[in-house]
Structures are given as structure tokens and as C-alpha cells.
Amino acid sequence: MATAVLEARGISKGFPGVLALDDVSFRLDAGQVHALVGENGAGKSTLIKVLTGVYRPDRGTLLLRDEPVTFDNPLAAQRAGISTIYQEVNLVPQMSLAHNLLLGREPRSRLGVIDTTQLYAEAERVMTRYGIRTDVRRPLRSLGMGTQQMVALARAVSIEARVVIMDEPTSALEPREVDTLFGVIADLRSEGISVIYVSHRLDELYRICDRVTVLRDGRVAHDGPLDELARVELVALMLGRDPAEIRRDGATRFTGEHTTTAGEPLVEARSVSRRPVLRDVSVQVRPGEVVGLGGLLGAGRSETAKAIAGALPVDAGTVTVAGQQVRRGSPAAAIRAGVSLVPEDRKAEGIVPTLSVRDNIALAALPQMSRSGVVSDARIDRIVDSFMRRLRIKAASPYQKVSELSGGNQQKVLLARSLATGAKVLLLDEPTRGIDVGAKAEVQALIDELAAEGLGVLLISSDLEELVEGADRVVVLRDGAVAGELSGDQVTEEAIMATIAATGETDG
Structure with missing residues (x-):
């Protein structure tokens, strides 16, 4: 076997309460373009940081051209010929x-x-x-x-550099620039320079990569030539499903035809675009309907929700609520219209950890609670108490710091905040991520209750089972565009994965 340019053998790396990498081995040969893929939390970033000297592994060995090496810092890795291009430009x-x-x-x-x-x-x-x-x-x-x-x-x-690591390098590029980048990668390959290519875009992977390593939950789920792996199998491996079941049951191509729910759309996004992350995305939610938004990490799910909520400026398209157009790029206008977003990262974008449960719930609704600029404490107390009981928020009192609550109860606080604004439409981005099984079931039951009361819900989830069990319809995104729409009996885990993986051509 030829000498590997860079190799990791049995790498493990842990952090308090989390084993980020568990006995991971990875081999990169000269002139090879090697795809490194996996969903959020799979361990990709941690492995890259081990390879580039940001982290020291707890166990395992790094080899550079068959010689054991230890990188004390990123500069040492760079001097050894390993260069990294991060998704966020660090110049x-x-x-x-x-x-x-x-x-x-x-x-x-x-x-x-x-x-x-x-x-x-x-x-x-x-x-x-x-x-x-x-x-x-x-x-x-x-x-x-x-x-x-x-x-x-x-x-x-x-x-x-002899090794170039590219972390989502096309996330900010236009198609013309992507073509230029791929030309450069071809030149690097011909010069014997190796590339580790991290991307969620399947078309890119199959266009330029020779080999693929799939990480899942900190372990290697698959390693082998990419051209021997059908797209639907790659999706199944990333999501932790059995590829054999997908090959058997997921061959149907979906055209977007579905059985509609009665009633006019409560919220509708039409041809929303934000280059290069969203391309002509349309989605609608009717009263009492839960519409799932599926797709791999980076497919444009969160961006779609933020565009509807006015938190992401768009280049084109419209958003209407109950038939009335909402001013683009204005979160305040969206809230007034009855749209509320519960973000994916509740700690960074949702809760205010230094404030109490009471203040967190009342935060977004203060303008509606005020009269002539004066807010009644008694009115706030009534509303907060009502939602704490209704959503079964477990806290010592409304004045307990929200940061002291469990993840599930923090998520309920964010739901209470949205409802306190008088929301007609809830945009829920990964509402059950990072909470325990019991809290997850409670949040899912709450979503069902709210839909039964006539609210419209857009549910974003990486958990296919959650989409299948909780959504009336599922709109699947791929590379910032709608890949298909499923409803009724079409909504299965296999069908969602097949839609994610589907292209205009049949995989060979």
C-alpha cells in the first residue's frame, strides 16, 4: 500500500460529558480528494481540529507520511504542510x-x-x-x-501545503465561482496535493471526491470509494438508517403532488431567494397543520424559517400571513402579523440566561402588554402564570433564572414566549434537540395540542421519526431549493431520504 500523506489511527477525543471522537481512523493519500461528511454533532469539526493542532487527542496517533507527529498548535500543522480553509473566512x-x-x-x-x-x-x-x-x-x-x-x-x-482542508468552501460562492474552485481542486489533485473536502452538498461530493468517510455520533460509520456508494445509501449512512431498506423501499421519485388540507394558507412563502443559501423556496402552512421541513444539515431549513420570520433579508420572494403581505426583513413586522420563530440554538439565540423565567416569557410580548407605554406587573404575572401552567413548565417560581432549568423546560419557556405574543404561526427549528426523552415527548404533545387549536406550525427537524410522526406534510430541501413535497402515505423515513438523495438522473 502506498504511503499515506496524512493518517489518523484510533483517535479519541472527549469533552466534559461528551465523547466527540471514539476510536476514529482516517487515511488520506497523495492527490486524493477525500469527502468527510456527517450530520451536526457527528465529529467532523473535532476531527479537523485534531488534524490541524487545535486539539490534542486523548488517545490515538497521527502520522504524516508514515511518521508519527504531534502538533502543539495550528502553526505547527501549517509548517508541516497542512492548511485549512474554514467556512467563516479568517483573514x-x-x-x-x-x-x-x-x-x-x-x-x-x-x-x-x-x-x-x-x-x-x-x-x-x-x-x-x-x-x-x-x-x-x-x-x-x-x-x-x-x-x-x-x-x-x-x-x-x-x-x-501538501494537504488542504476545505470546510464548506462553497457556502458563500456563486455557481461560476464554484466552477472555478473545482478547477483549482483538479489542479491540486494533478500536482499531488491532497484535499479533505467537508460539505453537505451531495452534487459537489459526487462531482469531485474520490473517497468518502462518514462520521456519525463520533465514530466512523463508513469509509470507502465514493463511486461505489449510491446517493441514497450515503444519506442513509449519515442519518443512521439501514441502506438496504432505502434501496428496497425508497426508489420512488416524488413530484410534489399531494393532497391539500382544507382552508386558505395561514402563512405562505413564495419564491423566496437569498443567494447563495436559498433558491426559489415556496412553502405554505394552513390553520391546524404541521408542515415538516426536512433535508440534510445546510440544506436551507433554518434559513427558510428565518426568512419567513423576517430575521434573514432576502433577495426576492414574498411572505404573506392570512393573505396579507409582510414586509421583508422585518422581525417586528412578522411578529405583529402573528409569526413567531423558536430558533435552533436556544442558548445563543433564544433564552436570556441572566433573566428569570417570567422575564423570558414576557420579553417579546411587552409591546402588546403595555398601555400608553406602561406595563402592568399584574397583567404580566397573569399571563406568565397561565402559560407556565398550560405548558407545564417546571420551575421553583416564575422568578427562578431560566438558565437553571432543564433543556426541556427552557424550550417550553421559548414556546410560552411565542404564544404570549399572540402567534398564529409557530416556526420551530429543532424544538426537541438536546432534551431528554420525557421532555421530548412533552414538547411533541404540546405541538399537537397547539395545531389542534388552529395554529399553523412549521417543524424543522433532523430526526426523521419526528417528522414522520408529527407532520401532516413534509417539504424536503436540498442545496437551498425544494427537492420535493410529501403528504399522507408518502410521508415515510425512506421517502424523505430518497427525496434528499434524488437527482435528475438515476444513480448507477
Whole structure:
């Protein structure tokens, strides 16, 4: 067997209460483009950080060209020829494109000062190779995200890297820029440079990758040539389902035809676009209906919910509530219209941990509770007490800090906040993630109760079982666009996975 450029053997890495990597082995050969995939929490980021010296593994060995190595920090890994391009561009926005590209390697005159003429000429030469024609003297922050991503790529390759790790490199790129990137990757492969390619976009993986490693719950679920794995099998492996069942039952292609629920849509998004994360997405929810939003991580589910809630500015499309158009990009307008979003990350975007349960519930509804700018404490107490009893929120008192509650009760507090605003439509992004089984069942029962009372619910979940059991219809997204819509007997785990994996062509 040929010498591996980079290899991890039996790597384990834990954090308090979490085993992020459990006996993970990974091999990267020269000139290979190796896909690293898995859903949220699978261990991809932790493995990358071990390979690049951000973390030291608790157990296991790293080898560089068959020699054991230890990277004390990312600079040591970079000096060894391992370069990383992160999804979030980590350059210096105030500096020029040219200075960012050649930072630390600037051409200098005999007097030791930076030769700006040579600096700009070299930057123009390099960026032309990447299809970027712009004034290299401009501050990086004044350029589009696609150009910034290309600068990060060019810098990573130009430091004589033998291994380039690309973490979701196309997330901010337009189609033309993606084609340029893939051309560069082909050049790297021909030069014997290896690429670890992290992406949720199946089309990209099958277009450029030779091999794939699937991580799930911190372990290797699969490793092998990508062309030997059908798309639907790859999806099944990522989601922890049996590929044999999907091959047998999931071959149907769905056209989006479904049985509609009676009544006019309570909320409707029409042809919503936000380049490059959303493309012509349409979804509607009727009173008393739970509509699931399915798809892999990064498919555009959260972005769709945020666009409907006014929290994500869009380039095109409309959102209407009860037939009335809502001003785009305005969370306040969406709330007034009766739309409320419960975000995926309740700690970062939902609860205010330093405030009490009472204050968290009342927070968004204060404008409705006030009269001439004065808020009645007695009115707040009545409303908070009502929702705490209705949602069975377990707390020592309404004045207990919300951060002291369990994850399930924190989620109920966010639901109570949404209901206190008089919401007609609830957009629930992963409402049961990170809570125990008992709390999960309670939250799911609450969703059913609210729908039975006539609210419309858009339910985003990575848990296929939750979508199948809880949704009347499921809209499946793939790469920021609607891949299909399922209803009635069509709503099965196998059908959702088949829709995620489906392309215009039959897999061979």
C-alpha cells in the first residue's frame, strides 16, 4: 500500500460529558480528494481540529507520511504542510486583498521594507488564476464573500501545503465561482496535493471526491470509494438508517403532488431567494397543520424559517400571513402579523440566561402588554402564570433564572414566549434537540395540542421519526431549493431520504 500523506489511527477525543471522537481512523493519500461528511454533532469539526493542532487527542496517533507527529498548535500543522480553509473566512478585513494573500510572506526590498509594486503584481497574478479580476489594493471587507473565500483558498494553497482542508468552501460562492474552485481542486489533485473536502452538498461530493468517510455520533460509520456508494445509501449512512431498506423501499421519485388540507394558507412563502443559501423556496402552512421541513444539515431549513420570520433579508420572494403581505426583513413586522420563530440554538439565540423565567416569557410580548407605554406587573404575572401552567413548565417560581432549568423546560419557556405574543404561526427549528426523552415527548404533545387549536406550525427537524410522526406534510430541501413535497402515505423515513438523495438522473 502506498504511503499515506496524512493518517489518523484510533483517535479519541472527549469533552466534559461528551465523547466527540471514539476510536476514529482516517487515511488520506497523495492527490486524493477525500469527502468527510456527517450530520451536526457527528465529529467532523473535532476531527479537523485534531488534524490541524487545535486539539490534542486523548488517545490515538497521527502520522504524516508514515511518521508519527504531534502538533502543539495550528502553526505547527501549517509548517508541516497542512492548511485549512474554514467556512467563516479568517483573514484581516481591514487589510487589502494583496496583503491578506501574502501576509507574512510579503516581497521586500533590499532595505527590508515591503515592495508594494511587487506585492500587488504577485497578488494580481495569483488571483487571476482563481478567476478573480479586481483591484487587489481594495480592503478585503469591501469585496464579496465569494472573493474573500477565494482569497482564503489561494492563501492556503500558496504556503506550499501538501494537504488542504476545505470546510464548506462553497457556502458563500456563486455557481461560476464554484466552477472555478473545482478547477483549482483538479489542479491540486494533478500536482499531488491532497484535499479533505467537508460539505453537505451531495452534487459537489459526487462531482469531485474520490473517497468518502462518514462520521456519525463520533465514530466512523463508513469509509470507502465514493463511486461505489449510491446517493441514497450515503444519506442513509449519515442519518443512521439501514441502506438496504432505502434501496428496497425508497426508489420512488416524488413530484410534489399531494393532497391539500382544507382552508386558505395561514402563512405562505413564495419564491423566496437569498443567494447563495436559498433558491426559489415556496412553502405554505394552513390553520391546524404541521408542515415538516426536512433535508440534510445546510440544506436551507433554518434559513427558510428565518426568512419567513423576517430575521434573514432576502433577495426576492414574498411572505404573506392570512393573505396579507409582510414586509421583508422585518422581525417586528412578522411578529405583529402573528409569526413567531423558536430558533435552533436556544442558548445563543433564544433564552436570556441572566433573566428569570417570567422575564423570558414576557420579553417579546411587552409591546402588546403595555398601555400608553406602561406595563402592568399584574397583567404580566397573569399571563406568565397561565402559560407556565398550560405548558407545564417546571420551575421553583416564575422568578427562578431560566438558565437553571432543564433543556426541556427552557424550550417550553421559548414556546410560552411565542404564544404570549399572540402567534398564529409557530416556526420551530429543532424544538426537541438536546432534551431528554420525557421532555421530548412533552414538547411533541404540546405541538399537537397547539395545531389542534388552529395554529399553523412549521417543524424543522433532523430526526426523521419526528417528522414522520408529527407532520401532516413534509417539504424536503436540498442545496437551498425544494427537492420535493410529501403528504399522507408518502410521508415515510425512506421517502424523505430518497427525496434528499434524488437527482435528475438515476444513480448507477
